[in-house]
Amino acid sequence: MQTIFFLSLLSLFPSFLFSQDSALFTPEKRKAFADHLFCEKDYLRASEEYEGLQSVNKSDSLSYYIGLCFLKMNDYEKAKDYFSQLKNSSLGEESRLLFLKTSFLLNKNIEGESDSSSNQFMNKELKTSFRRLELAAQIKAGMDQTNPLSLNNHFEESDAQILKSFADKFSHPNSKSPFAAALFSTLLPGAGKIYTKNYGDGITSLIVTGLFTFLWYDNFRAGHPTRAWIFAGLTGFFYWGSVYGSYISARNYNLEKEEELNNEFQSYLSSKNYFIPTEIEGSCK
Amino acid sequence: MKIVWLILVFSFSLFAQTDWQRWQRTEINYSETVNDSKRSYSLHADDPFEFLLKTAAVTYWFFISDVDGDNCPFDPSCSSFFLESVKASNIIEGTLMFADRFTRDFNVLNRSDYRVTRKGRLADPPEKYLLTTVRSKVK
Amino acid sequence: MKSFWLLFIFLISVETGFAQLQLEKQLTFAESLFVQEKYFDAITEAKRLSFFDITSQYSFRVNSLIAESYRQGGKFSEAVHYFTKAEIAANNVKELFKTKIEIIKINILRRAFYLVDHQLDDMGKDARFAADSSSLQYWRGWNYLFHDDWEKAVETLGKIDSAATLKNICEEVQKKKYSVSFAKGLSVVLPGAGQIYTGNYVSGVLSLGWNVLLGYLTVQAFSADRAFDGMAIGTLLWLRFYNGNLSNAEKFAVEKNELIKNETLDYLQKNYQGLKP
Incomplete structure (x- = not known):
């Protein structure tokens, strides 16, 4: 009995010795190291290790993980390429979902990106995720056809409420008309800026233009034509500056609001991980 | 010691992003430099009109602006803003942008809408006020 | 059976040796x-x-x-x-x-002055590093030097014989540096003098010129009973240029000191032969 035990122990040695002889770069060890780097969020190094393995032995799983690395590093273009290649592989459903996510993050038109096979899922959870992200993309695009009913069908009630409010803001943005702002300031200097909630600058504009108008009038009345002309020029300078500034103020107001809304929506989706199950984005203990 | 380990573990992910792009050796400088925009006193111009404008601006800077102290809270200063605006657009748009900036300069109560630079000035680049502005420059 | 076990132990040792060798090779790599x-x-x-x-x-x-x-x-x-x-x-x-x-x-x-100060204090209190007090003193000197406190750097480095060269360099800097308050004080008394003290002659002369001219115009307006003009020129122009003169004197002194500091740090980085950060 003792001899059998000893011989069985002895038989293990060649494999030990062999593995050590080929150093720390055997495919198994490289994979283990790459997974470790991935879990340490050292994604570039992890992707390089996966790529090294890929050159020896190509596999869908390695491509998927390389795609994940790029996704995590916010290099969405590269991630998208990897997930696109895997659409019909054994990891097709996960890849299609992550492809949709990268397209969304790249602000690409999701309708144009998807094909007929895109929304065919065997896994119910992934199918739900896919549909939810599609709806989120429609909301962001400000599509009026985002049906409140379909939001209720696909989301929890609290999320559906939040998304409805976002849908409303995207489809009916609270913007200011630059032309109206310019027109208001043409009628009353600074009024356009007040319209864009730029109260301080609006009032300053009114005071400055008003003051120079008074000096223009006063000097003209007092018989100082040269000074009157100088003040007339300054009045015109500030008056037209106010008209131009009001137009720009409204334009900038709209851009800032749009950016704010986008950031708010993005941070909401990010808090929900874009409705994607976290397990498919690499599991780490 | 346990606390040190905990801090190490939790802070690890903060550093991970450093290596999301390959990097090379960096020359470390003991001296400190503050990269704030500086006035260019060069009279080099692409056309006669720009030359005239620059001459006027440089004369103003040399005899008045550089001697009368730090009166403009913005970066770039009003005169530089004017030069840059005209260069980025045309004389009419540049002048209108300058008039608008001048008015905003009078408004001493509203300074919170601007980002503060390292030298404590209010960042107010002309790109933000061009008719054909780049979206990212607005904020 | 005994010999079998001996062989087993031998193989275990070989196994461990191989593993050790691989790790050593990896470190060399x-x-x-x-x-x-x-x-x-x-x-x-x-x-x-x-x-x-x-x-x-x-x-x-x-x-x-x-x-x-x-x-x-x-x-x-x-x-x-x-x-x-x-x-x-x-x-x-x-x-x-x-x-x-x-x-x-x-x-x-990275100029974390107070952190370094604290870390050196802690090391100073640690009995294990009792024999290394001069080394701690040396790095404290560097810390002051990077913090632009040349006086303290001289004082600290002066306590170590081996840091004489570094101490001398710091002393030189101390001598070369301009006094900001003196520059400003000069300009309070005579506009432009502070700028001239810091080597900015053109600016100093221009400042003096503007102040003399505007001061003259202000006084002239008041003496001709044109109080409104006098007030306007005095407050809007003369005061503006007088304040500009003060702030320039201060700004130039600070800028010059910054230049001296940077030049010294640059010199130390490139030429100083002793230990450095």
Whole structure:
């Protein structure tokens, strides 16, 4: 009995010795190291290790993980390429979902990106995720056809409420008309800026233009034509500056609001991980 | 010691992003430099009109602006803003942008809408006020 | 049966020896990448070694190598992070001291003055480093130097004989530096004088010219009973140029001092032969 035990122990040695002889770069060890780097969020190094393995032995799983690395590093273009290649592989459903996510993050038109096979899922959870992200993309695009009913069908009630409010803001943005702002300031200097909630600058504009108008009038009345002309020029300078500034103020107001809304929506989706199950984005203990 | 380990573990992910792009050796400088925009006193111009404008601006800077102290809270200063605006657009748009900036300069109560630079000035680049502005420059 | 067991033990030893050899080879590989200035790759290979070094016997060397690589890439936070790990893995007091000083050097470079001060205080109180007090004093001197406190740097470095050269350089800087309050004081009395003191002659003369002219116009307006004009010129113009003169005197002195400091730091970086951050 003792001899059998000893011989069985002895038989293990060649494999030990062999593995050590080929150093720390055997495919198994490289994979283990790459997974470790991935879990340490050292994604570039992890992707390089996966790529090294890929050159020896190509596999869908390695491509998927390389795609994940790029996704995590916010290099969405590269991630998208990897997930696109895997659409019909054994990891097709996960890849299609992550492809949709990268397209969304790249602000690409999701309708144009998807094909007929895109929304065919065997896994119910992934199918739900896919549909939810599609709806989120429609909301962001400000599509009026985002049906409140379909939001209720696909989301929890609290999320559906939040998304409805976002849908409303995207489809009916609270913007200011630059032309109206310019027109208001043409009628009353600074009024356009007040319209864009730029109260301080609006009032300053009114005071400055008003003051120079008074000096223009006063000097003209007092018989100082040269000074009157100088003040007339300054009045015109500030008056037209106010008209131009009001137009720009409204334009900038709209851009800032749009950016704010986008950031708010993005941070909401990010808090929900874009409705994607976290397990498919690499599991780490 | 346990606390040190905990801090190490939790802070690890903060550093991970450093290596999301390959990097090379960096020359470390003991001296400190503050990269704030500086006035260019060069009279080099692409056309006669720009030359005239620059001459006027440089004369103003040399005899008045550089001697009368730090009166403009913005970066770039009003005169530089004017030069840059005209260069980025045309004389009419540049002048209108300058008039608008001048008015905003009078408004001493509203300074919170601007980002503060390292030298404590209010960042107010002309790109933000061009008719054909780049979206990212607005904020 | 006994001989079988002896053979088994022998094979176990060979096995361990192989593993040891592989890790040693990996360390040499990582170090060779470091020498070739391939710091990013050196870190990758050091991390690989660390991952397979189950007993953490290479922990100190690996973490020091990673930290040093990050330092070469100018990534100070990461360098300090890994030096701290190396500090925890230090095998003896010598390694511990060396690592702590490396952290201090990086903190000096990133101008974390109060942190360095605190770290040096802590080390000073530690009985294990009692024999290294002059070294601590030396790095304290560098800390003052980077903090632009040349007087304290001279005082601190003066306590160490081996730092005489560095002390002399700091003394030179102290002598060369301009007094900001003196420059301003000069300009209070005579507009432009502070600017001339700091070597900005053109600005000083222009400032003096404007102040004389506008002062004259103000006085003239008042003496001709044109009080409104006098007030307008006095407050809107003369006062503006007078204040500009004061702020310029201060600004020029500060700028000159900054230049002297930077030139000295640059000189020390390129030419100083002793230990430096």
